[in-house]
Amino acid sequence: MRLFDTHAHLDDGQFREDRDQVVQQARTAGVELIVNVGCDLVSSRQSIALATAYPFIYAAVGIHPHDAANMGSGDWAVLAEMAGHPRVVAIGEIGLDFYRDRSPRPAQQEVFSKQLALARRLKKPVIIHDRDAHGEVMDILKRQAGGLTGVLHCFSGSWEMAQFCLRLGFYISIAGPVTYLNSRQLPEIARKVPRDRLLIETDCPYLTPHPWRGKRNDPSFVRLVAEKVAAVRGEDPAELAWQTLVNGCTLFGIPVPGYDPTTI
Numbered sequence: 001m002r003l004f005d006t007h008a009h010l011d012d013g014q015f016r017e018d019r020d021q022v023v024q025q026a027r028t029a030g031v032e033l034i035v036n037v038g039c040d041l042v043s044s045r046q047s048i049a050l051a052t053a054y055p056f057i058y059a060a061v062g063i064h065p066h067d068a069a070n071m072g073s074g075d076w077a078v079l080a081e082m083a084g085h086p087r088v089v090a091i092g093e094i095g096l097d098f099y100r101d102r103s104p105r106p107a108q109q110e111v112f113s114k115q116l117a118l119a120r121r122l123k124k125p126v127i128i129h130d131r132d133a134h135g136e137v138m139d140i141l142k143r144q145a146g147g148l149t150g151v152l153h154c155f156s157g158s159w160e161m162a163q164f165c166l167r168l169g170f171y172i173s174i175a176g177p178v179t180y181l182n183s184r185q186l187p188e189i190a191r192k193v194p195r196d197r198l199l200i201e202t203d204c205p206y207l208t209p210h211p212w213r214g215k216r217n218d219p220s221f222v223r224l225v226a227e228k229v230a231a232v233r234g235e236d237p238a239e240l241a242w243q244t245l246v247n248g249c250t251l252f253g254i255p256v257p258g259y260d261p262t263t264i
Ligand code: NI
Pocket: 007, 009, 037, 093, 203
């Protein structure tokens, strides 16, 4: 199986002891590409460092809604400079989180909007985090997503929201919760998303797929997401995995591994 984990946090402290081993194990398990996603300036910088150290890891840089209130005026120039790094393929993760509300909602909305503008200016896709803020995320996208592309990461909205995002030209990314035994709506959405708009991810070290819930998540577990999504769609897991890899390469502008256009 050839896999692309489009959303990982390998910079997380939970990988401090064995990060390189985790990366190598993922490669052995068929994970050919990873996008490591930043949440603040520090983790964005670490994402670039990982993407510089490993040729199959790419970086996204961005300010998570949890950290929106910590953005100082001088930080925007730092973020913009990092966003221009050649290994940075997206702005993310950005969005709204009204579940934990760690930053005041107006600050979340302002920082989200500014980063959408940054992505448009740099012509990079966005990776959107939406937790319990479906209506507000759609409102902002309706007004500000013109000229942008991106992905709704760890999708948790309704089929109506998925259709709205698909109409905007966005991708839908499915994470570990699709495997959970009490998961009803998400498998149904994973079944219905057009195959050329589907991505898969781990969001590791969080959201470990069944049957390993409670254990630390890592990119090798993206295989379990691929298998579950393939099962609900009645498709071959290897073909589904390959399709999501190609989709990820299309969205992020990454060459498909092993594909040499000069040989055609
Ligand atoms: Ni994440």
